[in-house]
Amino acid sequence: MIRTLASHEADAPFALVARAGNALRLSAVCPRAAARGLAPGTSLADARARCPDLATAPHNPEADARALADLGRRMGRFTPLVASDAPDGMLLDITGVAHLFRGEAALARAAMAEAGLTARHALADHAAAARALARHGANPGDNDVRALPVAALELPDEALAGLRRAGLHRLGDLARRPMAGLAARFGEEATTRLRAILGEGASPLHSSPAPAPIRAHARFAEPIARTCDVLDAIEALLAEAARQMEARRIGGRRFIVILERCDGARRRLEVETGLPTRDPPPVMRLFAERIDALADPLDPGFGFDAIGLAVPRTEPLAARQAELAGDDAGEDSMAALIDRLSTRLGPGNVLHLMPVDSHMPERAQRMSPAARTPPPLWPAAAQAMPRPLLLFDPPQAITAIASVPDGPPQRFRWRGLLHEVTRAEGPERIAPEWWRKVDGHLPGHGLTRDYYRIEDGEGRRFWVFRHGLFGESSDPAWYIHGLFA
Amino acid sequence: MSVHPFVGPAPAASAPVKPGMPGLCPGQLHELHAHAQDWASALAFALTAAPDNRAPLVLVRSPRRAGLPLQPYGEGLAALGIDPSRLLIVVAPDEMALLRAGLEAARCPGLSALIVESWGKLAAYDLTASRRLVLAAERSGLPVIVLRLDASPRASAAHSRWLIRNLPSLPQAANAPGQPTIAIELLRQRGGPAGQIWQREWNDADKAFRDRPAPLSGAVVPFPALRTGDPHPRVA
Incomplete structure (x- = not known):
């Protein structure tokens, strides 16, 4: 995992934490934490007791997999045959390419520099041996697979314990014995892995090259x-x-x-x-x-x-296949x-209406380019509150006179014309979204709106609101926010 | 076709209720004139006149030239029984692009209706431009509606020209505004009489503009002078 840390915690030991069963356990530790005695598998409580200044972050396997895939693409500059060895390994087939980088050792150094990570590498004749050497080898340079510990077989813990109890500590000890007994005691898996590491069985490299453009x-x-x-x-x-x-x-x-x-x-x-x-x-x-x-x-x-x-x-x-009956054009x-139309006018000019989960009328929808998004799914029309067909963006200020302070307007002037209100319905009170503002829940931050559906003498139906209750502001302004059919 | 959760009402009939009123027939070009403040009613009339309930509706507009800063509102469309996801809004920078985008959409056969919203004079909309729209509508078979707001009628190749006005609604309880009511005036019709005015009221059950239902008479059946089973028959 590649991390960026604030300066004050750059010196602190660091570990990644994952939930295993009911406990939080470390899944990876940095060298500084390892030096203080922490290891993957330690429970977080123990780790904190040993090392109180431990900095932790949750383990994110998906991000690891993405980083590994990205690393695989970058390794393509060394060899065309790259396979990722999940969760944290990378196998490169360098047959016939080492001379381009002045030898195998130089190639390995260049690949490690390209990766830019703390990693171990090993060179071997086939993939299984290279994997075992890189993960379980004592020194980076040696390539004797028979000297590897039996843990390189990656068997379950009971099987490994059984091997150690039998006095078998190295792969060489196993290789000298007949395979039949090993298979009978520890399963076929053990012999298959042993043969693969020793080079007697096949260990293919599963490479997935990027498709040609x-x-x-x-x-x-x-x-x-x-x-x-x-x-x-x-x-x-x-x-x-x-x-x-x-x-x-x-x-x-x-x-x-x-x-x-x-x-x-x-x-x-x-x-x-x-x-x-x-x-x-x-x-x-x-x-x-x-x-x-x-x-x-x-x-x-x-x-x-x-x-x-x-x-x-x-x-x-x-x-x-073209449809026989009728066309599905x-x-x-x-x-x-x-x-x-998107090509001619630009994608931002061919739009769908997308629903947004908000009770503020102007925020309850947004326009999104139709070429980039699939047709939106609007919820079924179950709302009882009246909503206009056309919405003003932004709301238009009007001067209104109301008969009672918190009642609907009696007449209002908009764009220089006086409208006499003959019918009115309301109010529908819509509170501001206090959670969007700092201190929005305190009184005085954000104004409540009272919406009225009104009709003037000529039959025009408007959606107007008073911005602010009388308790909230001394002289609330009126706005027109929509036109009804 | 994906399954859609929107529960729409039965398709709004494109044919008028009263046999006298010609509808906005498919395959033709219609012009709707309206005052800016009657825009919502004209748009609602145009949208509900579209025949199919599933196919997309295309609204071509030019907000930069619009007289009022208004935009279609999804929940309001849903209240008219139109699934807002059917609406495709095309924004054109100027009049020429508006008509070209309209023509492009008019040639597309998979639509339910095409509405071109225009404000003011619309100088580029002449006989040639409207004839192009007529030909495209005839080929694709969809109703092409040119909404002309705050504009005076001018010669065009359109099949019919209408004027939409708002009318005061019948009040509901506590003097609340009632169902939207509009007056539809047929200004001109190719090969037919013109000049009639219809009054239509929004019918929320049908999701369409319908004739206003005749008011109940309020008449009561008179009591009979002689009732059967009356223990004390009145004797004349």
Whole structure:
């Protein structure tokens, strides 16, 4: 775990804590804590008794796994065959690559420096032996697996205790004996692991290399300058990318075209789709939109001499069979419409209404880009309180006269026009969200609103509120907050 | 199609209750004129005239040019019986982009209705632009509604032109505002009579604007002079 500490606790021993059963136990300790006698498995209460200034943090296995996967990607610069040895190991097959780094030892040093962690390493002829040497070897340099303790078999504690009671302390002691007895006493697992470590059984390396990026590139003998030629070239590249994606059953969500001009200038065009796709025509329409929407037109100069296409973001997309009866084009055409409008106007201008869990009317919804979020799920309409169809953002100040101090307004002036209130309903009292402010729960911080639904002489229905009760403010202001149908 | 928890009411009928009133038929272009403060009523009329209850509704608007800083409110839509997740709001920076985005959406066949909200003169909306919208609506078969707020009518290729006004509602108990009531005036109709005015009241059960129900007469059946089983029959 990589940690950042405040300066005052930088010298303190540090440990990670995980819940095991009903107890909190240390799951990892730093060298300073280990020097004070702490070890993984100690209960937190014991550890605190021994070492009162122990700094702890909860153990986060997911973050560890992410860091390990990230480390695996970085190890790709040493060898293409990298396998992670969960939870805290990494196996590198360095067959035939060590000479590139001036020998195995130099390669190991470079890999350790790249990792930047406190770690142990070992070199062996196969993966199981390397793992056992790195985890249980006495000195970093030696590579004699027969001298390893029996703990390298990683058997359950009872089995290890049984081996030690029988006087078998090293793997070499076991290897000299017939395997049948070992298998009968400690299970097949013990002999399989022993054979793997000794190199008699297979210990394959399960590497998961990163998939090759989807790319297509075209170079031209003569530079091309006309926009329609550029679009034709992009279409040919899209068809090639579609073939690559079809073989891997993926579809692209983001397509980037890089136009390389003769004079070295590069122009980058980028489109995104809401659903994964690999059909060239809809992507071509998006690129045509993008070129149309450019503030300055596509300046070819003396022409483009190369065009590259990359699909950096992909998602699984199985082959689809067209429906025999009827077409299911509704959802697709809607997604295509959202893509086209998002490409032309920008994703922030094609919006869905998202519900937000708040009782403040202006905070109960927000707009989010439709291209990036799935359609929202609104709760069933079960509320009884009247809500307007259109909401003012922000509320508009009005001057209102009420017949009684805490009653609905009798007439109000808005935008220079006097409205006589003929009917009114309310109040619906909405308190401020005191938990959002410091000291919001104290009186005087935040004003309560009294909402009224009113109708004027011409039948216009408004949602108005008085900002503040008479106890809270001496002269509460009135605002109009919405229009009803 | 995912299962949706929103419990919507029965689809609002696009056909009018009274046979006399033509609706906002699909596959045509309609213009709704309204005063800025009657905007909510005009929008509610347009939204509830949309035929299908599941397909998305697209509202193309240009808030920068709007006369009032208003935005659609999800809970208010739900109160009208419209699932707010159906609404897609497209924000255009200017009039030209507004009409182009409207045209793009009008060509999309999977929608329930397209509403283009415009304020003021809308200079770019001429016979050519409206004819384009008409052709797109005919091909895709969805009702295209141009909401024109604070605008004077001008020549266009639209099939019908309406004026929506708010009317005072029938008060409820304690003089509370009643159900929304509107006057719908048919200003112009292609190939049909125009000039009629209908009064409609919101019907919360149907989630649609309906004719105001006839008031109860209040008449009571008169007592008969001679009642059967009367122990003391009156003798004339």
